[in-house]
Amino acid sequence: MDAVSRRDFLAGSALLLTARSYSRIVGANDRxxxxxxxxxxxxxxxxxMLKMSAETDPxxxxxxxxxxxxxxxxRAADDAK
Structure with a gap:
């Protein structure tokens, strides 16, 4: 088993967290x-029509x-809920 240095572990963790947060940002722009x-x-x-479309597209x-x-x-505010 290869030993992983603390520096390599932290660099890999930072890359993973950055990638996860970036995917959330891109998804938020699709709404x-x-x-x-x-x-x-x-x-x-x-x-x-919007309500029917929203049922198929969250x-x-x-x-x-x-x-x-x-x-x-x-009336419209009640429909929007």
């Missing part, structure tokens, strides 16, 4: 986060909604 402005009847259909997320009418805004 699609969507905000919806205007949440009326037409937009409700878009939200339903990297898709309706992140925020915005509407001047509180009823539409609250």
């Amino acid at each position: 699609i986060q969507i905000g919806q402005i205007g949440c009326g009847h037409l937009a409700a259909g878009h939200r339903q 990297n898709l997320d309706l992140r925020s909604v915005c509407d001047i009418w509180s009823v539409n805004r609250e």
